[in-house]
Amino acid sequence: MRLNHAFCAASALALLAGAATAQTTVTIATVNNGDMIRMQGLSDEFTAANPDITLEWVTLEENVLRQRVTQDIASNGGQFDVMTIGTYEVPIWGKQGWLVSLNDLPAEWDADDILPAIRGGLTVDGELYAAPFYGESSMVMYRKDLMEAAGMEMPEAPTWDDIAKAAEAMTDKDNEVYGICLRGKAGWGENMAFLSAMANSFGGKWFDEDWQAQFDSEAWANTLNTYMDLMNNYGPPGASTNGFNENLSLFQQGKCGMWIDATVAASFVTNPNDSTVADQVGFALAPDNGLGKRGNWLWAWSLAVPAGSDATDAAKKFVAWATSKEYTALVAENEGWANVPPGTRTSLYENAEYQKVPFAEMTLNSINSADPTQPTVDPVPYTGVQFVAIPEFAGIATQVGQEFSAALAGQQSVEEALEKAQAITVDEMEAAGY
Amino acid sequence: MATQQSRSAARLMMAPAVILLLGWMLVPLIMTLYFSFKRYLPLRGGDLGWVGFENYVRFVTSSAFWPSVQATLIIVGGVLLITIILGVLLAILLDQPMWGQGIVRILVIAPFFVMPTVSALVWKNMFMDPVNGLFAHLWQFFGLTPVEWLSQASLTSIIMIVSWQWLPFATLILLTAIQSLDSEQLEAAEMDGAPVISRFGYIILPHLSRAITIVVLIQTIFLLSVFAEIFVTTQGSFGTRTLTYLIYQRVLESQNIGLGSAGGIYAVILANILAIFLMRIVGKNLDA
Numbered sequence: 020m021r022l023n024h025a026f027c028a029a030s031a032l033a034l035l036a037g038a039a040t041a042q043t044t045v046t047i048a049t050v051n052n053g054d055m056i057r058m059q060g061l062s063d064e065f066t067a068a069n070p071d072i073t074l075e076w077v078t079l080e081e082n083v084l085r086q087r088v089t090q091d092i093a094s095n096g097g098q099f100d101v102m103t104i105g106t107y108e109v110p111i112w113g114k115q116g117w118l119v120s121l122n123d124l125p126a127e128w129d130a131d132d133i134l135p136a137i138r139g140g141l142t143v144d145g146e147l148y149a150a151p152f153y154g155e156s157s158m159v160m161y162r163k164d165l166m167e168a169a170g171m172e173m174p175e176a177p178t179w180d181d182i183a184k185a186a187e188a189m190t191d192k193d194n195e196v197y198g199i200c201l202r203g204k205a206g207w208g209e210n211m212a213f214l215s216a217m218a219n220s221f222g223g224k225w226f227d228e229d230w231q232a233q234f235d236s237e238a239w240a241n242t243l244n245t246y247m248d249l250m251n252n253y254g255p256p257g258a259s260t261n262g263f264n265e266n267l268s269l270f271q272q273g274k275c276g277m278w279i280d281a282t283v284a285a286s287f288v289t290n291p292n293d294s295t296v297a298d299q300v301g302f303a304l305a306p307d308n309g310l311g312k313r314g315n316w317l318w319a320w321s322l323a324v325p326a327g328s329d330a331t332d333a334a335k336k337f338v339a340w341a342t343s344k345e346y347t348a349l350v351a352e353n354e355g356w357a358n359v360p361p362g363t364r365t366s367l368y369e370n371a372e373y374q375k376v377p378f379a380e381m382t383l384n385s386i387n388s389a390d391p392t393q394p395t396v397d398p399v400p401y402t403g404v405q406f407v408a409i410p411e412f413a414g415i416a417t418q419v420g421q422e423f424s425a426a427l428a429g430q431q432s433v434e435e436a437l438e439k440a441q442a443i444t445v446d447e448m449e450a451a452g453y
Numbered sequence: 454m455a456t457q458q459s460r461s462a463a464r465l466m467m468a469p470a471v472i473l474l475l476g477w478m479l480v481p482l483i484m485t486l487y488f489s490f491k492r493y494l495p496l497r498g499g500d501l502g503w504v505g506f507e508n509y510v511r512f513v514t515s516s517a518f519w520p521s522v523q524a525t526l527i528i529v530g531g532v533l534l535i536t537i538i539l540g541v542l543l544a545i546l547l548d549q550p551m552w553g554q555g556i557v558r559i560l561v562i563a564p565f566f567v568m569p570t571v572s573a574l575v576w577k578n579m580f581m582d583p584v585n586g587l588f589a590h591l592w593q594f595f596g597l598t599p600v601e602w603l604s605q606a607s608l609t610s611i612i613m614i615v616s617w618q619w620l621p622f623a624t625l626i627l628l629t630a631i632q633s634l635d636s637e638q639l640e641a642a643e644m645d646g647a648p649v650i651s652r653f654g655y656i657i658l659p660h661l662s663r664a665i666t667i668v669v670l671i672q673t674i675f676l677l678s679v680f681a682e683i684f685v686t687t688q689g690s691f692g693t694r695t696l697t698y699l700i701y702q703r704v705l706e707s708q709n710i711g712l713g714s715a716g717g718i719y720a721v722i723l724a725n726i727l728a729i730f731l732m733r734i735v736g737k738n739l740d741a
Contacts, residue, residue: 086705093495093708111496195584205690207706257583257601260687274584410496414707418517421690428604428691442516447707450511451497 043333046075048091049103050084050320054153054360058341061349065340072333092117097327100334104149106140106319106391110408113143119324119331120146121338128339132364134383137319140391140402149321150342153283154362156385157216157315159303160270160288161277162296165189165196176304176313179220179245182277186253189276198253200275201246204262205424207416212316212405213279214423215416218242220307220314224395225407225444230453232444234419234437243423243433250427259428271295279305279314282385285378286357302381304388310396316405317389319363362386411451418443482721489714496708508715517699522723524608525695529676531612532619536672537665539616540623545657547624548631558628565621573685576614577603581686607691614682619675623668630664631657670731677724696720 049055055078062074077099079087088102092112104112112118122145124130130138130147137154141147159182161173169188174181186198202213215225223238233239250258253276255269263280267287270278271294278284291297305315322341324334340346344366350359356372361382367373368383394404401407406416419440426436489508492501512518547558564572580587581602589599602610634657642652680697687693689702700720704713 089708090495093499115496115498205688255584256589256599257604259601259604259690260577269584410494410708414702414709417688417702417706421688421694424604424690425692428601430604430691439516446515450709451494 041071042073043071043330044073044075045100045330045333045337046077046098047101047103047337048077048079048084048088048099049101050081051078052081052320055103055320057350057354057358058152058346061346061353062341064349065337068340069333069336072336074337092325092327095327097325097329099325100328100330101337102323102325103152103320104323105321106137106317107403107406107408107412109141109149109321109323110143110402111410112323113146113148117326118148119326119328119335120148121150121324121335122147124150124335124339128343129366132344132366134363134365134386136317136386136389136391137363140317140319141321149323150338151319151321151363152342153360154317154319154386155282156317156362156382156389157213157280157305158282158285158381158385159277159279159305160285161185161301161303162189162273162275162299163301164296164299165276166301173301173303177306179306179308179314182279182306183245183249186249186277190253195274196276197255197269197274198276199249200255200261200266200269200278201250201258202262202266202280203250203254203258203424203427204260204265205417205420206262207406207413207420209262209420210424210427211416211420214242214246214420216305216316216405217246217314219312219395219404220305220310221245222308222310222312222396224397224399226399226401226448228398228400230400230448232441232448234441234444239437240433243426243437247427247433259424281318282362282378282382285382289377300377302378304381304385312394312396313388315385315389317386317391318405409451411447415444415447418447485714485717487714488710489718491711493710493714494708495710504711508711509718512703512712512715512719517694520692521694521696521699524693525677525697525723527608528612528615528679528695529673531608532615532676533669533672535612535616536619536623537668539620540627540668541658541661541665543620543624544627544631545653547628561624562621564618565625567618569618569681570685572618573614573682576610576617577686581610603687604691607687607693611679611682611686611693614686615676615679618682619672623672626664626668627661630661634660673727673731674724677720677727696723 049058059076059078066072066074077087084103088099088104089108090096091098092102109118133151134154137151138147141149141151159173159177166173166185166189169185171185171188173185177185182199188198189196190198202210204210218224218239221238221242223236223242224233227233255261255274261269263284266275266278266280267284269275270284270288273296278288285300285302288294288300289297294300305313307313322338324331324338328334342363344364347359347364347367351372356370357376359367359373361367361379368379373379389404391402391404394402401409406412422431422436422439422443425431426433431439490503490505492504492507493499494501543561547554547561551557567575578586583589583599583601586599586602588602592599600606638656639652642656647655678697679695680701683689683693683695683698689698694702696716697720700713700716703709703716
């Protein structure tokens with residue numbers, strides 16, 4: 020009974036408080052990744068400090084989120100005040116004037132602390148259009164025990180030759196150990212993310228400076244042939260349907276000698292609760308070919324405020340809070356340093372506590388070695404390391420990815436796949452008016 | 454006996470429902486038709502004006518169009534064939550008196566209650582995975598190299614998954630038809646010395662023709678729009694891109710509403726051609 024009274028009193032007080040200060044509701048669309056779910060749990064801290072702001076969450080699976088927010092912003096729907104978007108969307112939407120500039124976030128938010136590579140990916144013509152929540156690159160994760168058994172050592176910055184040799188030495192198909200696991204599943208965010216980044220290290224690119232498709236170049240042929248050799252000789256069966264999750268599970272089961280993928284995977288493969296090889300994982304930079312570019316990508320899940328929002332100030336306040344140093348400290352206090360959102364701030368990597376995390380240094384080095392404004396050996400007219408920041412890209416790259424995936428499955432040759440990729444890209448770019 | 458007045462009253466009262474239903478169908482259809490003549494690119498500034506039949510020409514001349522029609526027809530045909538043949542056999546089997554018949558029947562129907570996305574995920578990860586899947590272990594047990602189902606036999610895999618889902622439906626309809634068969638007729642044939650195959654071919658199968666027609670008609674309508682199974686397993690790779698999937702790619706992945714709408718109109722036309730064709734060929738069974 021007493022509890023009931025207390026509850027009534029509290030509700031009455033809350034009502035009074037609500038009447039006294041006009042409530043602003045901020046609707047946040049976000050992706051159902053662990054870090055975002057954690058942010059929701061901790062957001063009471065924000066609402067306690069800002070009693071006049073109510074947060075409303077729309078949490079969706081990545082593909083669905085992308086479709087929902089794209090539709091909302093393209094039709095000026097105004098459903099959301101904060102959107103979780105990636106480095107692919109930010110430059111396109113920023114250029115269209117669909118996002119609110121975040122250059123005026125308070126000084127203590129400390130924009131200069133954001134890693135330059137990540138900041139570059141979220142900036143259009145000097146305006147920062149999204150605040151990074153967590154950032155990632157890709158790197159080599161490998162089994163130290165298998166390398167030792169083969170009498171080899173993984174260099175910190177391997178070449179593709181090193182990778183091929185290591186893969187050969189570690190492969191033991193009879194015992195279901197495959198030297199290398201790479202993405203093969205078709206999709207612009209699956210195999211094409213990996214292959215576009217890999218092509219960069221071979222001197223390949225999507226378009227030349229006149230927006231002409233480049234799949235007929237020697238660099239792409241070399242990229243794809245190297246990839247096929249690696250996968251056909253040392254890869255797991257059915258690699259053409261393996262994406263991030265499938266490879267993660269294979270690696271955790273101890274079936275991959277190496278895996279080149281997102282840096283965020285490092286915390287999953289070193290977690291003893293999920294991974295049978297947790298204490299045997301080593302890290303190295305993504306491979307190169309001595310051409311000055313490595314085969315690693317750059318991505319940041321970021322928070323942006325759409326231009327159609329009717330609660331811009333409150334939304335900015337929330338974005339600043341969720342991407343601040345204080346938020347990082349809050350997560351560290353509650354869940355430990357290994358769980359803070361990685362890859363966005365210099366100060367995090369200078370923190371002595373965080374430096375003890377085994378993959379911290381390699382993650383930072385990988386992020387810093389990618390440059391979205393100059394992703395390839397030769398100059399290109401686009402930004403983006405493992406993607407091209409134009410609206411047509413997702414559609415084109417998924418179709419191209421299907422051709423490459425079919426080649427990996429043995430249904431067509433590398434030459435055929437490249438020919439089709441070239442035809443698809445030329446056709447779609449013409450239709451888009453390039 | 455309905456009078457003139459009561460008939461007009463009935464029409465008046467039914468009008469809202471009829472108008473609502475018509476609107477329900479017509480509005481999306483007209484919108485699709487409208488957009489199919491426009492250059493509509495949401496990410497490039499939205500409506501960029503009328504383009505006549507350009508979208509229609511582009512959709513059909515795209516290298517992906519005919520393979521997608523072919524894939525659609527193969528999936529529909531394959532699933533129909535499997536579900537009807539196995540459905541008839543299962544229905545005959547389930548019609549036999551046996552212990553625990555009720556439970557067996559429920560078990561047979563169970564796949565129909567599983568959501569397509571869930572069943573596709575289960576098939577993909579539990580059965581067809583070339584490393585950890587049940588089939589892979591089975592193949593290895595016999596000393597064979599596991600089949601990479603989704604890439605090497607992609608269309609077959611999709612047909613298997615979809616058939617598994619639709620088999621209960623076919624079985625159920627065919628079972629009810631078999632149960633309505635007069636058993637005296639079968640007994641008489643047996644006494645006259647007709648062998649099992651003749652009894653099946655001359656009595657059971659003709660009796661089932663109406664039920665089979667219904668299964669073909671209903672399943673075709675649903676199978677033309679198979680999507681979730683493909684989305685979850687192959688995402689349209691390895692020649693499994695159906696017409697529906699191609700439209701999805703054009704509208705949502707390429708963000709080209711105009712082009713996708715033109716594809717939608719083609720899909721409506723294809724569905725109608727098939728429906729008319731089916732009605733002519735098998736639909737006459739329904740008149741009997």
